[in-house]
Amino acid sequence: MINNKPEIPHCATCGSRHKSIFCNISNEEIDEIDNSKGCHFYNKGQVIFKEGHYTNGIYCVNKGKIKLYKDGPDGKEQIIRFAKEGDIIGYRALLADEKLSASAKTLEETTVCFIPKSVLFDLLKKDFDLTQGVLKLLSHDIGEATKILTDMAQKPVRERVAEMLLLLKETFSTDDEGFINVKLSREEIAGMVGTATESTIRILSEFKKDRLIETSGKRIKITNLPQLTFVANVFD
Amino acid sequence: MINNKPEIPHCATCGSRHKSIFCNISNEEIDEIDNSKGCHFYNKGQVIFKEGHYTNGIYCVNKGKIKLYKDGPDGKEQIIRFAKEGDIIGYRALLADEKLSASAKTLEETTVCFIPKSVLFDLLKKDFDLTQGVLKLLSHDIGEATKILTDMAQKPVRERVAEMLLLLKETFSTDDEGFINVKLSREEIAGMVGTATESTIRILSEFKKDRLIETSGKRIKITNLPQLTFVANVFD
DNA sequence: CGCGCGATTGATTCGGCTCAATAACTGTGG
DNA sequence: CCACAGTTATTGAGCCGAATCAATCGCGCG
Numbered sequence: 001m002i003n004n005k006p007e008i009p010h011c012a013t014c015g016s017r018h019k020s021i022f023c024n025i026s027n028e029e030i031d032e033i034d035n036s037k038g039c040h041f042y043n044k045g046q047v048i049f050k051e052g053h054y055t056n057g058i059y060c061v062n063k064g065k066i067k068l069y070k071d072g073p074d075g076k077e078q079i080i081r082f083a084k085e086g087d088i089i090g091y092r093a094l095l096a097d098e099k100l101s102a103s104a105k106t107l108e109e110t111t112v113c114f115i116p117k118s119v120l121f122d123l124l125k126k127d128f129d130l131t132q133g134v135l136k137l138l139s140h141d142i143g144e145a146t147k148i149l150t151d152m153a154q155k156p157v158r159e160r161v162a163e164m165l166l167l168l169k170e171t172f173s174t175d176d177e178g179f180i181n182v183k184l185s186r187e188e189i190a191g192m193v194g195t196a197t198e199s200t201i202r203i204l205s206e207f208k209k210d211r212l213i214e215t216s217g218k219r220i221k222i223t224n225l226p227q228l229t230f231v232a233n234v235f236d
Numbered sequence: 237m238i239n240n241k242p243e244i245p246h247c248a249t250c251g252s253r254h255k256s257i258f259c260n261i262s263n264e265e266i267d268e269i270d271n272s273k274g275c276h277f278y279n280k281g282q283v284i285f286k287e288g289h290y291t292n293g294i295y296c297v298n299k300g301k302i303k304l305y306k307d308g309p310d311g312k313e314q315i316i317r318f319a320k321e322g323d324i325i326g327y328r329a330l331l332a333d334e335k336l337s338a339s340a341k342t343l344e345e346t347t348v349c350f351i352p353k354s355v356l357f358d359l360l361k362k363d364f365d366l367t368q369g370v371l372k373l374l375s376h377d378i379g380e381a382t383k384i385l386t387d388m389a390q391k392p393v394r395e396r397v398a399e400m401l402l403l404l405k406e407t408f409s410t411d412d413e414g415f416i417n418v419k420l421s422r423e424e425i426a427g428m429v430g431t432a433t434e435s436t437i438r439i440l441s442e443f444k445k446d447r448l449i450e451t452s453g454k455r456i457k458i459t460n461l462p463q464l465t466f467v468a469n470v471f472d
Numbered sequence: 473c474g475c476g477c478g479a480t481t482g483a484t485t486c487g488g489c490t491c492a493a494t495a496a497c498t499g500t501g502g
Numbered sequence: 503c504c505a506c507a508g509t510t511a512t513t514g515a516g517c518c519g520a521a522t523c524a525a526t527c528g529c530g531c532g
Contacts, residue, residue, distance in 0.1 A: 009514055070382060072390035073469050080382050096375030101382055124371075125364050135360075135367075139332030140376035144305065145381035146316050146337055152388035154308035154429025157520065161469025186479065201480060217529085233309050315496080393488065422511060432489050439511060 002127040009062050009111065011057055011219045015095070016062055019086030021133045029123055029130075038114040048112065049090060057116040058091045064110025065172070065182060069191065079192040082107075082171055082182075091134070094120070094165040107182065111153075152194050155233065160193045161203045162232035165213065168191075169222055179219040207231075243346065244275040252298055255322030257369045263360055265366075274350040280369065284340040284348065285326060291336055293352040294327045294353045300346025301408070301418060304338045305427065315428040317380070318343075318407055318418075327370070328377075330356070343418065388430050391469065395440045396429045398468035403428075405458055415455040443467075 011017060011030045022033070042048060049055060051070060065147075067082040080102050083089045093100040094117055126130045149162055158220045172181040184192075190200040204220075207213045212228045221223070222228055247253060247266045258269070271331055278284060278300070285291060287306060302319040316338050319325045327334040330353055360367045387396055401416075408417040420428075426436040440456075443449045448464045449458045 069275060070386045072386055072388065073395075073471065076391050077389060080385070090376045092378050094375075097372060098376065098379060101379040102396040124367075127394045128361050131360075131367055131371075134332045135374065136333060138371065138378065139328045139330075140334065142328050142374065142381060143332060143337040145378060145385060148467060149316070149381060149385045149388060150306045150308055150314040151275065152385060153314050154310065154399060159309075197478090198480080198522085199520055202520095203444050205480075232404065279482085433510090434512080435488055440490095441512075 009113065011037070011113075012032055015064060016060075016086035020060065020136055023089060023132075024061075024129055025127060029127065032123065033115055033119060034161075036116055036119045038095070040112055040114065042106045042110045042112070044106055044108050046106050046110075047108065048102055048110075052099050053102060055090045057114050058094055058120060059089045060113045060115060061085055061089070061196060062088050062111040062113055063113070065107040066104050066110060066112075067107055067188065068104050070102050077103075077191050078088070079171060079188065081141075081217075082173065092138070095134075095138070104200070107184070107187055121181050147225040157193060157195045158206075158229065159233045160195070160204050161200060162207070162212075162228050163234060164189065164192045164224060165207075165220065165233055166225075166234070168220070178221045178222070179216070183218040185218065191205070245349065246270055246465075247273070247349075252322035256296065256323060256375055257366070260365055260369075261359070266361065268359065269351055270403070271354055272355045275349065276348055278346045278348070280344050282342050284346075285336055286341065287337060288335050291326045291329050293350050294315060294356060295325045295340070296349045296351060297323050297325070297398045298347040298349055299323055300348075301343040301347075303343055303424065304340050306338050313339075314430060315424065317325075317377075320408065320437055328374070331370075331374070333431070339469060341459055343420070346427060356400050393429060393431045393435055394439050394442075395467065395469045396431070397425075398448075398464050399435060399444070399470060399472050400425065400428045401443075401456065401458060402461075402465060402470070403469055406458070409470060412456045414459075415452070419454040421454065453467045 001227075011034045012027070013020070017023060022030075037060075039049075039062075048059060048066065063082050063085055066087075067079050068077045068081050068087060068089060070085065072078050080197055083104070089104055090100065092098075119127040126132065151163060154161070167181050168182060168184075175181055186201050186204070187197045189198040189204075204213070204215065207228070208215060210224075210227075212222070212224045212231065216225050247258070247270045249262070250403070253259060258266075260448060271298075275298070277315055284295060284302065296463075298318050299321055302323075302325060303315050304319065304325060307311040307313045310316050310342050317381055319340070319457075325348075326336065328334075360370065379454050385401065391399070404416050422440070423433045425440075426433040429436055440449070440451065443464070444451060446460075446463075448460045448467065450459050
């Protein structure tokens with residue numbers, strides 16, 4: 001399940017660090033992390049952690065893409081958010097001192113580093129800038145979650161699908177052809193939107209007919225951003 | 237709108253403090269807050285702050301009950317959470333350095349203290365225990381929000397209504413007659429559940445017929461907790 | 473080339489929303 | 503203390519969005 005790769009990426013040279021919460025930490029702090037962290041490699045579709053378990057550290061994404069999801073009452077997975085290079089996951093449960101509230105599964109080949117709780121708390125105690133960054137991250141997450149919560153409660157599926165496409169583009173940006181840089185099954189998109197797979201497919205087909213998007217297999221390109229934004233009914 | 241009351245409650249003697257994030261702070265810190273805080277009194281139904289504005293501090297509830305809500309696309313208010321004695325509100329926006337993502341309105345006569353940003357950050361810098369408490373609070377909030385998000389996306393209205401009743405009981409507990417200690421309009425309950433007012437009423441009527449609850453005006457008593465829990469389909 | 477899963481489309485059903493009409497309740501002023 | 507006006511709660515009827523069920527279709531891959 002978990003393979004330890006021979007070449008462990010070093011934080012000092014980690015290309016994702018400048019995008020991360022650790023972008024401003026000192027060299028000594030980097031060493032502290034480097035000396036204690038672990039590193040794991042995952043293939044596509046592997047589970048990094050499971051909802052309900054405890055974690056004893058946080059995971060920092062070196063490379064790859066991850067979905068965080070909860071299993072709903074009927075077994076359908078509800079995607080909560082994504083993580084990519086430079087993002088961290090697992091911090092919520094660790095900081096709340098609670099069980100993990102979501103599971104994490106890779107969407108492609110992914111390398112993550114594991115930073116133990118003790119090291120993280122050491123750093124937080126010493127480095128208020130880092131702490132402030134974490135406070136900001138958590139606070140921002142809450143804002144996102146409550147926004148989506150409101151959408152789920154009040155917006156029709158069509159608007160939510162449009163909004164999720166915009167969110168995907170924001171999160172993963174586009175390749176040189178304009179396709180969103182992530183491959184998700186229709187079922188996974190449905191899992192973000194909180195709807196049946198068939199409904200998602202129908203609405204994506206409509207969007208194609210209306211020339212708001214193009215698709216090529218799992219790849220999606222937004223071809224009429226203003227109109228799609230209008231359909232999404234976003235007003236902030 | 238806002239009335240400054242002559243008698244400002246002192247943190248040192250504040251009955252809510254031991255329930256709050258500030259339960260373990262030192263006497264000097266209490267003084268620091270006391271010397272800089274403001275205090276406001278609100279009648280029922282008054283707005284403390286509005287979504288989209290900025291805040292320059294946090295609000296600590298001395299007495300009373302508050303609903304935090306977002307205005308949905310069609311104007312319907314989606315209740316995000318409640319705050320009562322000892323709870324703080326407004327911290328998300330302050331810590332994220334973003335606009336307020338929700339509005340706050342009193343459900344009854346309420347007294348709140350206002351702690352300026354500078355004082356809060358001063359305390360956070362000095363007192364890691366306090367900071368850890370805030371980290372924990374934020375992390376817990378995220379867990380709650382994502383749980384509700386999943387419910388909204390996946391559970392039918394009937395289950396959500398049942399679950400919200402359980403949540404209300406948890407949050408506000410019951411009086412000596414067994415009624416939940418908060419008065420909400422049907423519209424407000426609908427705003428929690430994310431449904432039409434009529435649907436909420438219908439389901440509450442069913443629950444009454446099935447002897448799961450009793451009502452007396454706006455007051456609600458859960459009379460069959462196990463069965464209501466079953467209907468709510470909660471599994472954690 | 474055929475197998476099998478994911479994607480797609482169609483038909484049908486149903487939960488929940490909207491609209492509309494009463495009923496009950498709250499506060500207000502006479 | 504009562505009558506009145508304005509909410510808020512309740513119930514009913516009809517409609518619509520979205521879920522479910524049921525076939526195909528099509529692509530990726532051995």
